[in-house]
Amino acid sequence: MARHAGVSLATASRVLNGSTRAVGERLAARVRASAEELGYLPNAPAQALARSSTATLGVLLHDVADPYFGAVARGVSDAATEAGLLTVLLSTDGDPEVELRGIRMLHAQRVRGLVLAGSAYTDPEVTARMDTALASYRAGTGSVAVVTDHGPDYPTVSPGNRTGTAQLTRAMLELGHRRFAVVSGPDRMRVPAERLAGVRQALAEVGLSLPERATVATEFSREGGRAAMARLCERLSPEEWPTVVLALSDVCAVGVLAELRDRGIAVPGELSVAGFDDIALAGDLAPALTTVRVPLERLGAEAVRMLLDPSTSTPGRPLELPNEVVLRASTAPPPS
Amino acid sequence: MARHAGVSLATASRVLNGSTRAVGERLAARVRASAEELGYLPNAPAQALARSSTATLGVLLHDVADPYFGAVARGVSDAATEAGLLTVLLSTDGDPEVELRGIRMLHAQRVRGLVLAGSAYTDPEVTARMDTALASYRAGTGSVAVVTDHGPDYPTVSPGNRTGTAQLTRAMLELGHRRFAVVSGPDRMRVPAERLAGVRQALAEVGLSLPERATVATEFSREGGRAAMARLCERLSPEEWPTVVLALSDVCAVGVLAELRDRGIAVPGELSVAGFDDIALAGDLAPALTTVRVPLERLGAEAVRMLLDPSTSTPGRPLELPNEVVLRASTAPPPS
DNA sequence: TTGAAAGCGCTAACAT
DNA sequence: ATGTTAGCGCTTTCAA
DSSP states (O other): OHHHHTSOHHHHHHHHTTOSSOOOHHHHHHHHHHHHHHTOOOOHHHHHHHHTOOSEEEEEESOTTSHHHHHHHHHHHHHHHHTTOEEEEEEOTTOHHHHHHHHHHHHHTTOSEEEEESOOBSOHHHHHHHHHHHHHHHHTTOEEEEESOOOTTSOEEEOOHHHHHHHHHHHHHHHTOOOEEEEEOOTTBSHHHHHHHHHHHHHHHTTOOOOGGGEEEOOSSHHHHHHHHHHHHHHOOGGGOOSEEEESSHHHHHHHHHHHHHTTOOTTTTOEEEOSBOOTTGGGBSSOOBEEEOOHHHHHHHHHHHHHOGGGSOTTOOEEOOOEEEOOTTOOSOOO | OHHHHTSOHHHHHHHHTTOSSOOOHHHHHHHHHHHHHHTOOOOHHHHHHHHTOOSEEEEEESOTTSHHHHHHHHHHHHHHHHTTOEEEEEEOTTOHHHHHHHHHHHHHTTOSEEEEESOOBSOHHHHHHHHHHHHHHHHTTOEEEEESOOOTTSOEEEOOHHHHHHHHHHHHHHHTOOOEEEEEOOTTBSHHHHHHHHHHHHHHHTTOOOOGGGEEEOOSSHHHHHHHHHHHHHHOOGGGOOSEEEESSHHHHHHHHHHHHHHTOOTTTTOEEEOSBOOTTGGGBSSOOBEEEOOHHHHHHHHHHHHHOGGGSBTTBOEEOOOEEEOOTTOOSOOO
16 A cells, blocks of 8 residues: 555555654645555554554443443443544453453453443452452553442442432432332442442431341342342231332332232332333333433443543542432322 | 563463464463463454454444344344454444444454444445445455345345234234334335335235325434324324334334323223334333334344354345244224 | 654464 | 464654
8 A cells, every 4th residue: 555655654654544743745645545545444453563552442341231231331332432442342241250351351452441330349359350450451551440339449430329329218208108128239249239328328317227128139130120029029028018119220120010010019009119220211111110310321431531531530539420310100109 | 471481482372372283281381370470461453463363343233222232232242252252332323424434443453243233224325335345344354244134245134024014014903903004214224114014015915005194204213203103193184093003113112102101192092002123121111012022132143153154144045033923012902 | 754674462384 | 392483564763
């Protein structure tokens, strides 16, 4: 391609890929014409090797097909595109081992940055191994940002887990609810604990507490929510029966609603249900789901921004995105 | 790293990355130990340059956050992972220009294969440009597979657009419906036409036809469906009023349901509604959506399979995945 | 402003 | 079985 234009490799490189060096307009035009004519496309791996830096970002999440992570992925990839970067995506199913392997693969790819969504685990050994892998990645000029708290070492953007559930709980208290049940997430993850803490806090403010038996941990999935609701139904005696169940994620809430429908328990007539996230179809469910709206795509986009410009993030202080309780048909005052 | 183990670069390369050549167990162990100790990770761009082949796949789709494309993306990335490949994802919003640019970017990345989902456009000029870009990509040893028909030149996996809507239509006919309306997709896309053809065919089989005025084209989105339904309501006189409306995609159907809910039109009491795709929450909507179930993830996975092993696909004959009509609460016999 | 040449980190002949 | 060496296609000093 360079010889087709009758110029040196260096010159061709300078005009086709943004160099600081200026090139004469005559030559530049000739190079561009040749490139066009030959359908020349730069070899990105070669560029990456020469520049020792790629134009790609990696994102690790549980499942692209999940509405929550899908929206975050969209935010990441939009922000990446805007920054001229490509996004490589890895679904980990929330498996720490897969996650670890993913970090190493993306490190091997020398992606410029890494966004971790939903990778906060409770197991200290897992956390330590992740820290090690990430430290080594960062040592090689990669940068990291996380969605949801991983500790002070990482630029963090958070959906306001604690404040969100606290507000939601207060909204339910205002409706008149006093007996709460919670469908939480898996113990191995850190997010459910944060969200649960918000519920407990808001309850404590009015002198209430959450009975241990009214809290059940489950996977953050539709089936998880369904199973959890079934367990609650079987476990709780009539005196323990709640007037509202808080699912700590919308996809769980969907399962909760399905289980209640199957059991013929009216929502919100007999029992109110609320979720968290405001995923895409939350308002179209039967009944429309009360939830905490989180700017899902922004979550991803802000993570990318932080990662690309670390100066905009304060170490130790997560960027907490504003959230908002959205009251819909799945909640009502408790039955009298 | 090689010198740390006291061996040559070649030997190190041979043990760390699968070469055909055998290496003595003593040396191999030493190399592995050093690699481990130094936390060595191969530089993928350098490997790609040397091997002139990457371990990545590209996938182009409208929107990862859309339940349809999210599921397809999951299928692609799972199959890719299984084949030891990473997935680069690009959301194009169904914009042909973005799509074209995407193909070139992924070509520049020298991705091993390219999966196109939802990129079949009607505009012959767009199609020609895509063909050119893809031909040049393939000339460079990249391979392509498409989800949904792009013509005989590409290995194709299809959700059975025509047969699916035909079956759906027959199911509605069996319920007793005779007056149909259709919320179709954008004219610039090829998929809606295929799906519409299925409806027309099934109708023709019983001597019926679809009135032009009862068909409206719109974006394949919730808002698109909503707007389309509104237009139908305004456009159709009482005599033209249908007993069932077929939305040619589930996300559209969601909008249709929302609009009908707002207008106080009972589904399925006054009007039945059906969709296509069976996206994740279709069964949890209000009311649960009758639709055509498509194995969404398999769509993506099969595309990857074809792309990796072209011998398994027959040129000119798309692999049509089995689909199945799922009757739910949004459809019922017409009001008497 | 342009060109020549030395790598970037790896793989794959080719030797030994 | 192991080592030597010539690239892979680009960027970037360094000279001119």
